Amino acid sequence: MCMIEADKNGEEEKKVYRATTKCPECDSPLIRQDYERGEIVCDSCGLVIEENLMDQGAEWRAFDYEQMVKRARTGAPMTYMIHDKGLSTFIDWRDANVQGKSASNIQRLRKWQNRVRVSSSSERSLIFAISEIDRMGSALGLSKDVREAAALMYRKAMEKDLIRGRSVEGLATAILYAVCRQKGIPRTLEEVGSVSRVKQKEIGRTYRFLSRELDFRLQPSSPSEFVSRFCSRLNLKEDVRAKAIEIVNQAEQQELTVGKGPISIAAAAIYIAARLCGDTRTQKEVAAATGVTEVTIRNRYKDIVEALGIELPQLQPSSTTASNLTSSSSPLSSEKELSG
Incomplete structure (x- = not known):
């Protein structure tokens, strides 16, 4: 889609196209620009969002950087990442004139050129x-x-x-x-x-x-948007990621995400999916990767498990915990043996 801006007199309108938009008909983000037809088309429903667009790219092709430099007839395109949109010129840092001879005043001119470019x-x-x-x-x-x-x-x-x-x-x-x-x-x-x-x-x-x-019209973030990145941080496999997204989708259908932070829902879904897939991560590890507290993860995952009827496998005690239990129980057994 496009955003319409009017000039000061209100007589002429200018269309500014954003890089990522959604279809006004089906709300799909799969928007494609057809350069041959000059159209912006939705790949989901086929709606032609805009037509008669002008291709501002070069009409020639270049297969390497040298060809591109030789065939280019203009400078770099306008960019909003430069305060004057890149329309001003620069003085080269080589202190030489056209004939290649040293020019002592180039440095002074360059300094004043930089000052003139920023005037307010x-x-x-x-x-x-x-x-x-x-x-x-x-x-x-x-x-x-x-x-x-x-x-x-x-x-x-x-x-x-x-x-x-x-x-x-x-x-x-x-x-x-x-x-x-x-x-x-x-x-x-x-x-x-x-x-x-x-x-x-x-x-x-x-x-x-x-x-x-500025009248932002933003849709709430979906917890599924965060699942892949958090799974990557935790070094979880693809089956855990897919299971976590499935749990998130089920939670959204049951409206369990209403009024809850999307990151906490994603963290709880990852914790549940990791346990179901046998690639368990502790709540502390998930909390460190997602920035959510352990208490929040514990509350969210209990709500999801209870609402969706998920049966989690029992957690196996770690080797460290088992050794601690063994060492702590040994004095008691020796005391019993002595008392016996």
Whole structure:
């Protein structure tokens, strides 16, 4: 789908396409852009969401970097990850002129060029915000399009003057978390906060403020979105992951997830699935991997087991526990033998 923006006179409309959208007919995320027909199509129901799109890519093909450099007739495309969208020019770091001779004034010109490119405090603030989005996105393993979308959203917040009275870092972090929610990328608030320089409470408060002002329409996260990543952290096999997703789906059908945190449901489902598949992980291990307390996991897994009628196998005592029990029972037996 697309988001419509009107210009200042309200006469011309501009369509900005987001990288990941959902079908307005069947709510499917399987959206595909057909470059030959110039259409955006839903692969699930076949709805043509948009048509007559212009292909902004190159009309030539290149099979290696050298061919690409030779055939390219323009510079890099516009990007929201640069404060001026990459439209300004740079002075090369090689201190030489066209003839290759040394030019002593190149360094001075480069310094003034960099100063001229940033002419206001708002641009300096934007540069800092974009650098924070890029740093946190890289630390979280987010793709380039996610960081681009976050930079675009930050610009919209600037246009609506939502930055006044709020820290740039807090706003950038909250926007990055919102974009992850929009695109269905499973990143918790704790994970985003761990790479930020602001407190988690401020991130949550800023996120709620932005959701009101920018009118976010976000669906609640599904616990199944977190299962694969948490299973990978716990080194669990594919059968455990599949079983955990099955338990989550059954819990959602029984409405057991209503009013519960999706991460706690995912953690409880993984704990149950690991026990059912014979690849048991302790509640402490699951809690460390998911960031949920052991008490919460214990409460959630008991609710799920009781509601779905799941019979869990008995836990086998570990070797350490067995040795402790043996050593602790030996004095008692010796005392009995002495008393006998």
